[in-house]
Amino acid sequence: MRRLHFPSLVLLVAFSLLGGCSAFQSPKLYTLDSGNPEIPERNGVAVLLDPVELADYLKRDTALVQRNADGSLSTVRHAEWAGDLQGNIDQLLLRQLAWRLGSQRLALEPAQGFKPDVTVEVSVSRLDSGPEQPVVLEAQWRLLDRQGQLSDSRLVQLQEIHSGTIADQVRAQSAVLQRLADQMAQAIRPLAQRPASQASRKTAQRSRPKVVIPQPAEPAIPMATPTRNVEVYRF
16 A cells, blocks of 8 residues: 655645635625715705515525526626625615705605605616626616605616626626616606695695585576456446
8 A cells, every 4th residue: 555645645635625615715795886975964855765676586685696698597606795685775776866866864664754755666677797798777666746646657777888707797787776866866856846735736636526516596487378358347
């Protein structure tokens, strides 16, 4: 039996340990970039943001989804989201809207006692990319006024190219979400400038029942009837 020398045995053990470390390599963690939005110094329009509704394939804990060239989806082995993706998107949109609207009066549902001027609902049906696939965001947003009536709604598809690395894909995903916030902010501004009394008046006019005022009856006019010929006798 051939005996291993001590230096060779040490090298063999070292390579085994290195192989084991590579197999159990800790994943890199990524978060969406909110940009550098300035913190508003005034209380402007009051906006309530409902939690973003994500497509089912994006609800995979912290897994980072990749779209392959054939259209199939897979998860990245050594890359994950640093936390909940839905919460990450909520915070990005909240900070972007506050900055673009110049208001600190923004809240994330649930917010007890908060009376919004505008409520924002967002659903994301697609948000992914791949080494050779651009970032694609497909979403719908809806704006509700003070009375909860639908004021605006839009379907959105945005794309952003990247260099192929995971880090640049995350940057590109952040960019399309920032552009989504910009579109919503442009639609919110006209609603915020509408006086509350005007909106209440229009709602009251729509909901007020019609009152039918009875018309006075026309006076009855007796009809003339022909009289019979009567002979008068004088004595």
